[in-house]
Structure formats: C-alpha cells, structure tokens
Amino acid sequence: MMLLTLWAEKIAGKGEDAFPASLIDEENGTGIIAVADGLGGAGSTPYEIGEKVFSGAYLASRLAIQIAEQTFVEENPDLENFIQKLQNNLLLGFQLKIAQLDDRRSKLRTRLIKRLPTTLAGVVFKVQEGATMAENVYQTEVFWAGDSRVYVLKKSGLQQISQDNLTQDLDAFENLLQDAPISNCINAEGDFQLFSKKSIFNEPIVLIAATDGCFGYLPTPLHFEYYLLATLHHLQICTLEMWQQALLWAFEANAGDDISLALVTLGFASFEELKFATIDRFVSLKKLIFSDKTPQQQWEEYKKDYYETAILL
Amino acid sequence: MQGLSYHVDIVLCIDATGSMSPIIDKVKENALKFYDDLSVQMRQKSKHIDKLRVKVIAFRDYYVDGDMAMQISPFFVLPDEKSDFQNFVNRIQADGGGDEPENGLEALALAIQSEWSKEGDKRRQIIVLWTDASTHPLEFKAESKPQNYPTAQIPKNFDDLTDLWDGQTMNRASKRLILYSPDAYAWTDIANHWENTIQYPSKAGEGLSEIDYQTILDAIANSV
Incomplete structure (x- = not known):
C-alpha cells in the first residue's frame, strides 16, 4: 500500500479543511482515509479558545477527522460495525464539544447557520489476500455526509463512489456550474445522516478522498482525473513524494478554497506498476480533454463510466 | 480565485415609517456600512468581488401613505455610484405608516423580484431588511387595494410569497435574506421556514452584538 496526503x-x-485522516494497519491489511471540510458559511460562529478565536467550521472539521481516526483505531481490524460506531461517536463527540464551547447561544434564528458543521467523506478498507497478489480482493466501505467525495481509480479510469448530498439533484458537471447548497452535514445539532456504501473490487485500485477544493474549481469533472494522471505520468515524476508535490501544485493553482486529499493504492507492488497500469487511461483521457468537443460533450462521454459500478456487498 | 468572477447584488429594505424615528439614523448608518463590511470580509477570505451593486427600498404602508408607500432606487454600482447611493439613503425620513402593521411583505416581494445580475461565475443575491413592525397579511383588503398597490407584482398570500422565494426568481444557491425584525407576523414564520434566511429578532437590529453581526457577515462571505 502506498499512501499520499495533500493539505493546503x-x-x-484559517483553513476549514482538516488535515486528512490516513491510517494503515499493514499487518491486518486494513486502513482508513478521510477528509473533512468545515462549512464556512454555516459554521461562521466564532469561538474563543484560550487567546485564539476559531470558527465553528474550523473546529468541526478537525473534530470529525479525530473521531473518524479514533473510531477506526477502536474497531480495527473488525470493521463490520464501523459506520454505526462512527455515526454514534460523531453524535456524541459533537454534542460534548459544543457543550464545552457554547455557554451562551446566539440570538440569531436561522437554518442557515449550524453549530460545528462539516462535511466528512472517507473509506475504510480491508485487503483479503489471495494465493497471489493478482487474486487479492479489496473490500471497501465508503461513508460521507456533505459534498466531499470518495473516488476509486482503476485501470479503466476514475469513478465517484460517494454521492453528493445537495439540495438539488445535479450531476458532478452541473454542480460545478450551479454550486448547489449542501443538504446534509455533520453538526452539533445531531440532525445529520452518515451515508455509507460497501463495495468489493477484484483488481488493484486507488482510493481517494477529497474535499471540494480539489475538484470544485475545475472546468469539468474530467479535469480532476486528468490532474491526477497528468502529474503521475509527467516525465520527471518518479516517486510518490514527487507525485504528491506535483499534485498539490496542480490543485493549488486552480483552487479557490482549502485543499485536503488522501489517497491509498491497493494492489500495486510499486509506483512504477501504478504508472504502468494507468498509462493507457491517461492517453485516452488526454485525447478526450484536448478534443474539439465542448465541455458538455466531453462530460456526456465521460459520465457513462464516472459513477461507481463495483460489486455492491 | 483564478478565472472565476464574483457578482454580488444587495437589496436593502428599510422600514421608513414614523415609529422608526428613534432608530432610523442607526439603521441608515448600518445600511450604508453593510456593503463596506461585507467587502472587507470577502477580501479577508481572499474573495475578490468583480461587481457589487446595491439597491434600496424604503417602505411604509400603501393603506395610508399613498405615493410615499414605497420608495425604490435603481441598483447603484459600487464604488462608482457610492454618492448616489448615499444620497438616496440619507434622504429617507421616518414618517407615516399609521398604526402597525406595515407593508414589509410587499417590500420583500418587490426585493425578491429585483433585476438580479445574471453575469459572473459565482453570484450572491442578498436582501437585508430592517423593521420594527409586523406586516399586513398579503390578503389584507384584497378586494379594495389602494390604487398605487402593485397588484401584479405582489403575491396574493403568504404561501405564494414563499413560492416566490423558493422559485427561480432568485438563484437558489446564491440568495440570502437577513431580517432585523421583531418576533411578529410574518417575520418569525419566514425565519423558521424559509431557506437561506437569518433573523436577528429585535426592533430593526437593536442590541445586535458584534459577534452576531460578524456571524451574519461570515455566513454570507464564506458561502459565496
């Protein structure tokens, strides 16, 4: 397994994205990656801690990641009830935190402002080893609340596994243009749902959790995969660390927001093997992006395979 | 942000009836500084506003104030037309209105139907309303509305007004409504049931703490 994290x-x-969660238990073949993006609009309430002032959004994303990591450590390696435990721990943890922070409630009346609101998106995984590495099976359980995303990158391309919790039914390209409000997020009121989905993959994969700073400011959803692969396949990139730096620069150059991303490779024996496995896909994606097709036409073609179609458990 | 442009439109609705006399100067001061404060807030978030426009609606009561019931400015482009904006606000005098309630819902309906900018990659459409009074129900004197009552533009009842807010007139993701209004009909219903609204329950914002004001500005600036 190779692990890569980005954070800016x-x-x-003042960053409202927490540093991503990324824990791996090599011995048991398990792990977690997760990201959280505190909602600056809804979570603008300032809280004084010591001599510093933090927004609710800032505190919420850190707390969500801390709880996700703690829950993984508590449950690992048996992750069967991970999601239920995580939901319970988030409810309790956020209630305790707000009780600590908030001794006087604001007079403002609104559904727009929530106490400690944040997105959370991640995936726990378990490698079931086969007789050979090629026979490995990768069990995953993705979880999310909000519009941060979890993707899987396979030889055939990138797919979004999580679903965006938005107030409007928009696909990934439509939402780039319309920027719909979030319909569900972790918060201290407790009125949230942690969605989850179990999938199983029978081939090497890259799991990616990312906040909208990574994908929400690009011309099309194709460009997120393009930046992943273009940096990976750049001639001068030959180590994971170099890929990490190149990817950070690429996203920072485009983003109008904080950035948080965690990525883990499962089933690739080396960095070179990852590059080799994805080169054909990079070539075809590059051809599509630099074709004469309009962004809408490119998306229509790309969309056919964009939404995850793994074997659901 | 590279490449994306921000367009912000603000409509300020000010109750200009007689009962506002003790606080009208403070409200006008708050109205004049709102866009400055929001601009500063957005700059601090590294969000550059490409175009900012502001419009003012001073409202009273169609049933007693005749032509003075609704004074509506055009959108002023700021900072270029700042002095026109200031002159319009400074000319507002707290007068008339008769007894409570007032035509706050009519002002809100007209504000919602403003000529919002369709330019820019990201937009924010903000209505801020200050009042110390409850509102006439929209059904009030349905059969005998005053001659200058803009019947064609005003919804027939509160449900229709809610539909107007929920509909496509304003961009669903971009709109925000800030109410500095008492806990009275119909402001409490709006605060409890409408999306994207923030109410500070008081007489036209009296007693607003710095921390709550900052929260409101942050809530707008952060979500653009």
Whole structure:
C-alpha cells in the first residue's frame, strides 16, 4: 500500500479543511482515509479558545477527522460495525464539544447557520489476500455526509463512489456550474445522516478522498482525473513524494478554497506498476480533454463510466 | 480565485415609517456600512468581488401613505455610484405608516423580484431588511387595494410569497435574506421556514452584538 496526503490552506491559520485522516494497519491489511471540510458559511460562529478565536467550521472539521481516526483505531481490524460506531461517536463527540464551547447561544434564528458543521467523506478498507497478489480482493466501505467525495481509480479510469448530498439533484458537471447548497452535514445539532456504501473490487485500485477544493474549481469533472494522471505520468515524476508535490501544485493553482486529499493504492507492488497500469487511461483521457468537443460533450462521454459500478456487498 | 468572477447584488429594505424615528439614523448608518463590511470580509477570505451593486427600498404602508408607500432606487454600482447611493439613503425620513402593521411583505416581494445580475461565475443575491413592525397579511383588503398597490407584482398570500422565494426568481444557491425584525407576523414564520434566511429578532437590529453581526457577515462571505 502506498499512501499520499495533500493539505493546503487558502489563508494561513484559517483553513476549514482538516488535515486528512490516513491510517494503515499493514499487518491486518486494513486502513482508513478521510477528509473533512468545515462549512464556512454555516459554521461562521466564532469561538474563543484560550487567546485564539476559531470558527465553528474550523473546529468541526478537525473534530470529525479525530473521531473518524479514533473510531477506526477502536474497531480495527473488525470493521463490520464501523459506520454505526462512527455515526454514534460523531453524535456524541459533537454534542460534548459544543457543550464545552457554547455557554451562551446566539440570538440569531436561522437554518442557515449550524453549530460545528462539516462535511466528512472517507473509506475504510480491508485487503483479503489471495494465493497471489493478482487474486487479492479489496473490500471497501465508503461513508460521507456533505459534498466531499470518495473516488476509486482503476485501470479503466476514475469513478465517484460517494454521492453528493445537495439540495438539488445535479450531476458532478452541473454542480460545478450551479454550486448547489449542501443538504446534509455533520453538526452539533445531531440532525445529520452518515451515508455509507460497501463495495468489493477484484483488481488493484486507488482510493481517494477529497474535499471540494480539489475538484470544485475545475472546468469539468474530467479535469480532476486528468490532474491526477497528468502529474503521475509527467516525465520527471518518479516517486510518490514527487507525485504528491506535483499534485498539490496542480490543485493549488486552480483552487479557490482549502485543499485536503488522501489517497491509498491497493494492489500495486510499486509506483512504477501504478504508472504502468494507468498509462493507457491517461492517453485516452488526454485525447478526450484536448478534443474539439465542448465541455458538455466531453462530460456526456465521460459520465457513462464516472459513477461507481463495483460489486455492491 | 483564478478565472472565476464574483457578482454580488444587495437589496436593502428599510422600514421608513414614523415609529422608526428613534432608530432610523442607526439603521441608515448600518445600511450604508453593510456593503463596506461585507467587502472587507470577502477580501479577508481572499474573495475578490468583480461587481457589487446595491439597491434600496424604503417602505411604509400603501393603506395610508399613498405615493410615499414605497420608495425604490435603481441598483447603484459600487464604488462608482457610492454618492448616489448615499444620497438616496440619507434622504429617507421616518414618517407615516399609521398604526402597525406595515407593508414589509410587499417590500420583500418587490426585493425578491429585483433585476438580479445574471453575469459572473459565482453570484450572491442578498436582501437585508430592517423593521420594527409586523406586516399586513398579503390578503389584507384584497378586494379594495389602494390604487398605487402593485397588484401584479405582489403575491396574493403568504404561501405564494414563499413560492416566490423558493422559485427561480432568485438563484437558489446564491440568495440570502437577513431580517432585523421583531418576533411578529410574518417575520418569525419566514425565519423558521424559509431557506437561506437569518433573523436577528429585535426592533430593526437593536442590541445586535458584534459577534452576531460578524456571524451574519461570515455566513454570507464564506458561502459565496
């Protein structure tokens, strides 16, 4: 397994994305990656902690990641009830945190502002080893609340596994243009749902959790995969660390927001093997992106395989 | 942000009836500084506003104030037309209105139907309303509306007004409604049931703490 994390703040010290969760238990073949993006609009309430002031959004994303990591550590390696435990721990953890912070409630009346609101999206995984590495099976359980995403990158391309919780039924391209409000997020009121989906993969995969700073400011959803592969296949990129730096630069150059991404490779013996496995896909994707087709036409073609179609457990 | 442009439209609805006399100067001061404060807030978030426009609706009561019931400015492009905007606000005098309630819902309906910018990659459409009074139900004197009552533009009842807010007139993701209004008909219903609204329950914002004001500005600036 290879692990890569990206994190950058638009304004130093004010980043509403938490540093991503990324824990791997090599011995048991299990792990978790997750990201959280505090909702700056809904979570604008300032809280004084010591001599510093933090927004509810800032505190919420950190808390969500901390709880996700703690829950993984508590449950690992048996992850059968992970999602239920995580939901319970989030409910309790956020209630305890707000009780600690909030000794006087604001007079504002609104459904727009929530206490400690954040997205959370991630995946726990378990490698079932076969007789050979090629016979490995990868069990995953994706979880999400909000519009941060979990993707799987396979030899055939990138797919979004999580679903965006939006107030409107928009696909990934439509939402780039319309920027619909989020319909569900983790918060201290407890009125949230942690969605989840179990899938099984019979081939090497890359699991990716990302906040909207990584994909929400690109011309089309294709470009997220394009940046992943274009940096991976750049001639000068020959190590995971170099890929990490190139990817961060690529996303930072486009993003209007904080960035948080965690990525884990499952079933690839080396960085070179990952490159080899994805080169054909990169070539065909590049051809599509630089074709004469309009962004809408490119999306229509890309969309056919974009939404995850793995074997659901 | 590279490549994306922000267009922000603000409509300020100010109750200009007689009962507002003790606080009208403070409300006008708040109205004049709102766009400055929002601009500062957005700059601090590294969000550059490409075009900011502001419009003012001073409202009273169609049933007693005749032609003075609704004074509506065009959109002023800021900062270029700042002095026109300031002059319009400064000319507002708290007068008339008769007894409570007032035509706050009519002002809100007209504000919702403003000529919102369709330009820019990202938009924010904000209505801010200050009042110390409850509102006439929209059905009030349905059969005998005053001659200058803009019947064609005003929904027949509160449900229709709610539909107008929920509909396509304003961009669903972009719209925000800030109410500095008492806990009275119909403001409480709006705050409890309409999407994307924030109410500070008081007489036209009296007693608003700095922390709550900052929260409101942040809620708008952060979500653009």
